[in-house]
Amino acid sequence: MKKTFxxxxxxxxxxxxxxxxxxxxxxxxxxxxSVAYRADETDFSQYKTYVIADSILYVDGDKNVRKKNDxxxxxxxxxxxxxxxxxxSPFIPNDPTSRPDLIVDLSYIVTTTTTIYPxxxxxxxxxxYYDWFYPYYPYDPYYPYYPGxFYPYYPYxxxxxxxxxxxxxxxxxxxxxxxxxxxxxxxxVWHGLVRSILISTHSSxxxxxxxxxCFEMMPPAxxx
Amino acid sequence: xxxxxTIAIALLVAATSFAQSGHRYSQVxxxxxxxxxxxxxxxxxxxxxxxxxxxFNFGFFVTDNIAIGADFSWGYNQQTxxxxxxxxxxxxxxxxxxxxxxxxxxxxxQFKYLFNPxxxxxxxxxxxxxxxxxxxxxxxxxxxxxDSSWGFLMSPExxxxxxxxxxxxxGANVAAGYNWATNKxxxxxxxxxxxxxVF
Numbered sequence: 001m002k003k004t005f006x007x008x009x010x011x012x013x014x015x016x017x018x019x020x021x022x023x024x025x026x027x028x029x030x031x032x033x034s035v036a037y038r039a040d041e042t043d044f045s046q047y048k049t050y051v052i053a054d055s056i057l058y059v060d061g062d063k064n065v066r067k068k069n070d071x072x073x074x075x076x077x078x079x080x081x082x083x084x085x086x087x088x089s090p091f092i093p094n095d096p097t098s099r100p101d102l103i104v105d106l107s108y109i110v111t112t113t114t115t116i117y118p119x120x121x122x123x124x125x126x127x128x129y130y131d132w133f134y135p136y137y138p139y140d141p142y143y144p145y146y147p148g149x150f151y152p153y154y155p156y157x158x159x160x161x162x163x164x165x166x167x168x169x170x171x172x173x174x175x176x177x178x179x180x181x182x183x184x185x186x187x188x189v190w191h192g193l194v195r196s197i198l199i200s201t202h203s204s205x206x207x208x209x210x211x212x213x214c215f216e217m218m219p220p221a222x223x224x
Numbered sequence: 225x226x227x228x229x230t231i232a233i234a235l236l237v238a239a240t241s242f243a244q245s246g247h248r249y250s251q252v253x254x255x256x257x258x259x260x261x262x263x264x265x266x267x268x269x270x271x272x273x274x275x276x277x278x279x280f281n282f283g284f285f286v287t288d289n290i291a292i293g294a295d296f297s298w299g300y301n302q303q304t305x306x307x308x309x310x311x312x313x314x315x316x317x318x319x320x321x322x323x324x325x326x327x328x329x330x331x332x333x334q335f336k337y338l339f340n341p342x343x344x345x346x347x348x349x350x351x352x353x354x355x356x357x358x359x360x361x362x363x364x365x366x367x368x369x370x371d372s373s374w375g376f377l378m379s380p381e382x383x384x385x386x387x388x389x390x391x392x393x394x395g396a397n398v399a400a401g402y403n404w405a406t407n408k409x410x411x412x413x414x415x416x417x418x419x420x421x422v423f
Contacts, residue, residue: 024323034319217309217317
């Protein structure tokens, strides 16, 4: 009997040592985690104008749908404010040949059950397939879809801890459209991620602060 | 901490006053709540005292004074670091709060010497040799990063047994010791609990 008790005691201690969740696990899940990447070799001074998608790509499992609502308007407004603060100007098309220097696109990870890395999955090809909805200027005749597809890429290493997404995450991608050439892949010169921003009961002020944190800690601008 | 010292000293005084009035033990088992104060490297990770721990100890007496047995403990300590910016390489920054945890699992064979085997309150010194597992965890949302190691362990300890009555097999056990290990698992520990003795 004594031996049995001892066996279970030691076994439970050993098993218990294999993983250990913090007592405040729920608190750590609910916290905002802001992440920012910036392409090293990019000269941000070459960019003057930007456009921002007027909707957000909702990623819900296998479904990707673009939506426009109060929340997306709020997030878009905060991101646009940050771009303006950095000195970029909203792009206003004035002739068929002009184009913005930067494209800002937003995605909201509604639910996902797997660890996902950027660039692999959400299909920038929506710009290819859904040309009827150009991300920043729907139905704009100046910007027809590119037949070869439009597949931006991340020109910097993505660290798993700072790039995998979970439910409630917001991603902000800034694509270099100034140097884009047909049949090439444009670079995502800046990538922001706020984990857990769109879950729970976070206020709009908290959401704005978390997005702002992304822009402030590694601005998409020449600051080196 | 001061309270523990006060209790220990009071019990030592009581031990003297009850000298030569207790049973000799042939076996003793104790179950304790353990708190620990990290020292050295663990103190750099989490500097504060942890109060989440348990301890089981037993000894078989080979003479009136000397017992040979074993001691198993488990304890953890936690701290939350407020959010701040961490740079990962040149082109990535992360702003997050860190939820830190350390976990200690020392296991050791123990040699115990009773200074007054026939005293009512028995005072002992012990030395343990064994191994210890030490793990540091950092939790950021669902991500957990850990650093585990095993080390050789040496532990001096002092303590007392205070029976609940002159002929009671049950009593209170209070002990304090130091875990020195070849990995990072250095700490001072304090046990308070119950013991069961076989006369």
